[in-house]
Amino acid sequence: AKHDGRGAFRFFEASLDEAARKRRQMEVDLRDALQNGEFRLNFQPIFDLKADRIGGFEALLRWAHPVRGEVGPAEFIPVAEEIGLITAIGEWVMHEACRHATSWPDHVRIAVNVSPLQFRHPGFQAVILQALSRSGLAPNRLEVEITESVFLAGETPVLALLHRLREMGVRVALDDFGTGYSSLSYLRSFPFDKIKIDRSFVIGLAANDSSAAIVRAIVDLARALDMETTAEGVEDRDQLAQLRDQGCGNIQGYFFSRPVEGTGVDALLKTVFAQ
Ligand code: C2E
Ligand code: CA
Ligand code: CA
Numbered sequence: 001a002k003h004d005g006r007g008a009f010r011f012f013e014a015s016l017d018e019a020a021r022k023r024r025q026m027e028v029d030l031r032d033a034l035q036n037g038e039f040r041l042n043f044q045p046i047f048d049l050k051a052d053r054i055g056g057f058e059a060l061l062r063w064a065h066p067v068r069g070e071v072g073p074a075e076f077i078p079v080a081e082e083i084g085l086i087t088a089i090g091e092w093v094m095h096e097a098c099r100h101a102t103s104w105p106d107h108v109r110i111a112v113n114v115s116p117l118q119f120r121h122p123g124f125q126a127v128i129l130q131a132l133s134r135s136g137l138a139p140n141r142l143e144v145e146i147t148e149s150v151f152l153a154g155e156t157p158v159l160a161l162l163h164r165l166r167e168m169g170v171r172v173a174l175d176d177f178g179t180g181y182s183s184l185s186y187l188r189s190f191p192f193d194k195i196k197i198d199r200s201f202v203i204g205l206a207a208n209d210s211s212a213a214i215v216r217a218i219v220d221l222a223r224a225l226d227m228e229t230t231a232e233g234v235e236d237r238d239q240l241a242q243l244r245d246q247g248c249g250n251i252q253g254y255f256f257s258r259p260v261e262g263t264g265v266d267a268l269l270k271t272v273f274a275q
């Protein structure tokens, strides 16, 4: 091929410029998004297989960008973390999530994702206390979802905070379980209320690879440690059947429902799911 190496390099440089420009624009736009009311929460049901009903909802952040339309959290949360905006955004999420959940039936919990930076911020416990007292939500209806990456910057202060949350009655879930480097060691450090089995293992169930054995091992381990399990990203009936066989307690995914707006929650709570 008559390939001009120099030209390819220029093209590469130009697309780097373009990426950097888009990135800077997103930073600028993110700084305004909170004030402009561009964020909202969606809620995805977590189905309790034993009780045969919805046991809770996970709050998932959405950004309605004035020009680009909806931007997903996977794209903007890393940027918000880098520019230190995640603490303020996370505080808004916590208040908004608790406010919504107060109008739900008592047995329905709200799960809130907390980024490592937000979790380690000195004001985090105060934010939770304030969100609970302002909304009047019972602490045991709030479940904080953290990933093992919160431990990377030092385990001791994180464990102390986890225990304080526990004393307040707030529940703690370990998210994306099995994808990190040392998930098992953190199970030894803190008695999480729940383990969320990462979607990659649920996907593997169909491929007939080692995922089924791994899911079974996680479920058994969780049971021995007196922790609940939720499988993420369940998209079809076969996955559901396998997870049920393996004793997984809760199911979350498009098979039951995609994330819905706050106004869609009531309808979902009235739905009888035919499994
Ligand atoms: P996550 O905590 O693992 O959340 C689950 C993600 O999987 C959500 O993506 C959800 O919409 C998606 N999902 C649920 N069921 C299925 C399914 O059956 N199939 C597929 N393909 N996907 C499914 P979403 O809403 O785009 O969020 C992505 C990530 O962004 C979340 O991953 C979480 O890490 C982060 N995030 C979302 N909201 C917040 C927030 O309020 N604060 C923080 N710090 N992070 C958030
Ligand atoms: Ca989560
Ligand atoms: Ca997850």
Ligand code: CA
Pocket (backbone or CB within 6 Å): 176, 198, 199, 232
């Ligand atoms: Ca995940």
